Amino acid sequence: MMDASIAATGPQRIGRKAAGRHSPSPLPWLMPLILVLGAFYLYPLIDVFRFAFTNVSLLGTDEEYTLQTIVTTLSKPELLQILWVTFVFTASSVVVQQFFGLFIALIVLHSEKRRLFGSTIVRTTALVAWVVPGIAGGIIWKMLFNEAPFGGLNSLLRLIGVPAVQWLSDPHMVMWSVVISNVWRGTAFSMVVMYAASKAIDPVLYEAAEVDGANPWQRLIYITLPQLRTAILVNMILITIQTLNTFDAIISLTGGGPGRATEVLSLYTFNVVFRNYDLAAGAVLSILMLTISLGLALIYARFLPKGEPT
């Protein structure tokens, strides 16, 4: 019995000892990564939280720890409007990008299946917009939306007898102009995600549906969309965070105006830091952005499949 017991525990003990001798501590291996992540990711984040509890600005005021900055910044009368503008911009961009991304991906897949000429051109054309930097995209659309007699889109409209549109000077229209420019740039990302996910759907499902006599609309509703559910949610999380952080395209297109008509939270934060030199208020607004992004990501994540029951 005794021998058996020794026999049962002995190798384990020897194994652990051997593992202890040959497996080094993980710390030296992970330390460089921990240092890099700590220095370049964690430290700035901690510093932003620290700034939020101070009154630090670039104007030479002595730094003091206070809760006043948080109270003042979050109770500013313009903040509600900024949040509303941000909501409209983000929600519209995400919905339209998701729709167009899926639409283009399905068109490209079908044209590839039927070996139609031009599918690569369609795919590449959508991707071209994606590689254009935000600032450049804003400048391109500023030229197109220019309301001068020689402005791009209005010149085209006049050619076909349609009256000129006040793309940027009408406070009700300007938000949609900004959304159009953002969708133009962001659709390609959704298209790539949807294209890749659609490729992974088992063709047997479509063959079975065809045998059952399902029409294309039914195949989309009962096969494609349910199969793409995870990809759609992940894509929504990514493009929501991406859109919330967008400010380069807006700053070069409208600068946030006219008035505050297109001043989203990220641009407002940028203005507070770089125009008003208020680092502490900028830190509070950054944390607000972080909280909104995290909150949305958690809400989306709740709808992600939790794995099949066994």
Place this chain on the structure above:
Amino acid sequence: MRNTALILALAATTFLAAPHDSPAQEAITGDIVGKSDAPNKLVFRMTTDGPRNNEPAYAQGYSKLFNDFIGKHSDWQIELQMMSGDIGQEQARMLEQAKSGSAPDCAAVDSFVLPLFKKAGVLQSFSPYFTKEEIDQLFPFIREGITGSNGNIYAWWWSTDLRVLYRNKEIVPDAPQTWDDLKKAALSSVEQGMEGVLFNGGRYEGTTFDWLANFWAQGGKLVDDDGKPIFGEGENRDKFIKAVNYYRDLVESGAAPKRVATIGNYDDFNAAAAAGTTALFVGGNWQYAQLKTALDADEFAKWAFSPLPGPAADQRSTGTGGWTVAAFSKDNEKVKLCAELARDIYMGPANALQEQLPTRADLYDKYEVFSSDANKTFAAALKFGQARPGAPVYPEISNQIQIMMGKVLTGVQPTEAAVDEAFGASLSAFKRS
């Protein structure tokens, strides 16, 4: 004979291949001016006013100026750091670097943010390096702008500018003298197929600064002596509202297109002038040279400029800005070199090179380029010039005016309410600072 010819050919080839006496290409290597092994080094952060200017003639002119300068300071090497076009962001970043001790030794500082740099206490005094006579020659508003509360000067303001009304003489023969004159002229230009008078009205510093002349012309004051905003109180409020309503009326009457609320760039006016779609615009003096380059000689001849109209012909003002050179280094030798750089390269030579208005009356006579009719007129108009107030709260006031202007020009908010909102926000920013 054949040998002689061969020797001559070799000599000629050697001569042609050898580096010639072209200092403009000798001392500047990449972003370094001077010898690579020079014992002393100065980091100079600059705008496009330097050897990296996009205009080849200016770039060449600056290269020569920098080479000549380094020729006199052969134990120094200057590293040139270029700022991007986003001046506001660049200046904010530099202020942050200065506070953390990592600013360049010497840099171009926009005159409109100079008060912030002075208040932050990050600039080194230039007083030991400029004579009292040199300082006294500066225009009073320039001298006031660079002087700190202790009487020392903390930068050298070398160029200034001003806003004027440009007009196409074929469409608008006479210079409008008053606000009413301008409205009539603009409406007349619209009847002739133009889009009326153009001005900056978007989210842009130029929107505030160009428009402020209309407020200043009435004697309005933005801030009091303590830097506290007062533009929304008492008589100032009335004058402010009157000046805003002047612009609002231009848009509502059709004398200016609604798109002015989207303009935040002086280049848009050049484009409209080149396309022949406008006959009137409020622009900077530097645009005169740009129009000369952009337009055919015949077209350019049609353009003239005049002082900005006022509420009455004798009530005039115009905004004056410009660039300074200032030192951040705590090393006295570097501060001295920075001051010498400001004097030898920028104060005079650079003004003449780029036709940027000098900040001293005597330089207008020294350089022939300023004897042209256009530059004489600009110089004369400087007497109506007014700089932005040297108050740290100015950037927030400017931001609020830009927001207010957008709301008023697009009809989103009544003028009075928009002005009161802008004033409240500016006051609240002042209390925080």
